[in-house]
Amino acid sequence: MAQQKKILRALAGExxxxxxxxxxxxxxxxxxxxxxxxxxxxxxxxxxxxxxLACEVTLQPIRRYGFDAxxxxxxxxxxxxxLGADLWFVTGEGPRLSTITDKAGFDALKxxxxxxxxxxxxxxxxxxxxxxxxxxxTLIGFAGAPWxxxxxxxxxxxxxxxxxxxxxxxxxREVFEALLKRITDATILYLSEQIKAGAExxxxxxxxxxxxxxxxxxxxxxxxxxxxxxxxxxxxxxxPIIAFPxxxxxxxxxxxxxxxxxxxxxxxxxxxxxxxxxxxxGGCVQGNLKSSHMVTGGDDLVRxxxxxxxxFKNGPHIFNLGHGITPDxxxxxxxxxxxxxxxx
Ligand code: CP3
Numbered sequence: 001m002a003q004q005k006k007i008l009r010a011l012a013g014e015x016x017x018x019x020x021x022x023x024x025x026x027x028x029x030x031x032x033x034x035x036x037x038x039x040x041x042x043x044x045x046x047x048x049x050x051x052x053l054a055c056e057v058t059l060q061p062i063r064r065y066g067f068d069a070x071x072x073x074x075x076x077x078x079x080x081x082x083l084g085a086d087l088w089f090v091t092g093e094g095p096r097l098s099t100i101t102d103k104a105g106f107d108a109l110k111x112x113x114x115x116x117x118x119x120x121x122x123x124x125x126x127x128x129x130x131x132x133x134x135x136x137x138t139l140i141g142f143a144g145a146p147w148x149x150x151x152x153x154x155x156x157x158x159x160x161x162x163x164x165x166x167x168x169x170x171x172x173r174e175v176f177e178a179l180l181k182r183i184t185d186a187t188i189l190y191l192s193e194q195i196k197a198g199a200e201x202x203x204x205x206x207x208x209x210x211x212x213x214x215x216x217x218x219x220x221x222x223x224x225x226x227x228x229x230x231x232x233x234x235x236x237x238x239x240p241i242i243a244f245p246x247x248x249x250x251x252x253x254x255x256x257x258x259x260x261x262x263x264x265x266x267x268x269x270x271x272x273x274x275x276x277x278x279x280x281x282g283g284c285v286q287g288n289l290k291s292s293h294m295v296t297g298g299d300d301l302v303r304x305x306x307x308x309x310x311x312f313k314n315g316p317h318i319f320n321l322g323h324g325i326t327p328d329x330x331x332x333x334x335x336x337x338x339x340x341x342x343x344x
Pocket of ligand 1: 028071
């Protein structure tokens, strides 16, 4: 029965003796088998759009480690591409996109409901995964949050302070808000289709939420996420939603209710003790071991892992990192983290 899956039990509010565990970017360059499949695909985007190979890399960390969840292999920047933006990845540097700086740039985008043809291979990957995953493994779909996706669409690349996106927001609010709405509408359609294809949980990644201050955090991080959850809950009331407003700090308080999410994912900027007292009171939390422990390992990894398990033990908790695992991580440290969480 679906509800027996540990991740779904935690998301339903159950306190489990051993928290279920998965890891952001668990299919990635720290794994030799990922690097081999990526080389076979040619490049990162070709891998994302090749359902068979995307399914293969999604399954690799499940075979190696037996994580409780697998996350669809794709990228948050496929939605801008489906809306008509050019997208490419520069090796060693990251993503590049055509930029949107004015009304003409916004007007050139496709309507939200035109995304499905472009994203059909992603839905096919989800269908393949729901057939091939072990029956105890939960399949998580995802999308970027509107603000984070907009920061890339406006600047055309990752930026340390999201300066160009703040400049458009403060300089041309009408175009900025129209862009956010277009991304919000597309994200609802995209996640809904992932759920129809077999995603059992969806996660909204707002990696740059922390750079929104004051009312901007409410208007451009909380409200769009709340619109997405409300729309998805109306269509798919039984599908749990994880929200990850990274860098929220003290503003993590009250977000389960404000966003309407079943789980709030925590970055490593807050301590587990603080989050247990202030955030887990609102529902399930996910997180929040520093990714750097996957590079350095040893006693520190074991101690910090136990500290997090212990801090969250009186409420619903999914163990995870505070951000994605990095390419320089040692696969053996991942095993050590899992064994520590499972008390092996
Ligand atoms: O977690 C997972 O394993 C699922 C797949 C996934 C990827 N990206 C694969 C990926 C998910 C959920 C993402 C989300 C994503 N992508 C975010 C939000 C989460 C976060 O990390 O903050 C963002 C901001 C992006 C955009 C993006 N994609 C950047 C900035 C980069 C380059 C940085 C880097 O690590 O190289 C990517 C590339 C990317 N996305 C890789 C992977 C496995 C590395 C690509 C490669 O193989 O070279």
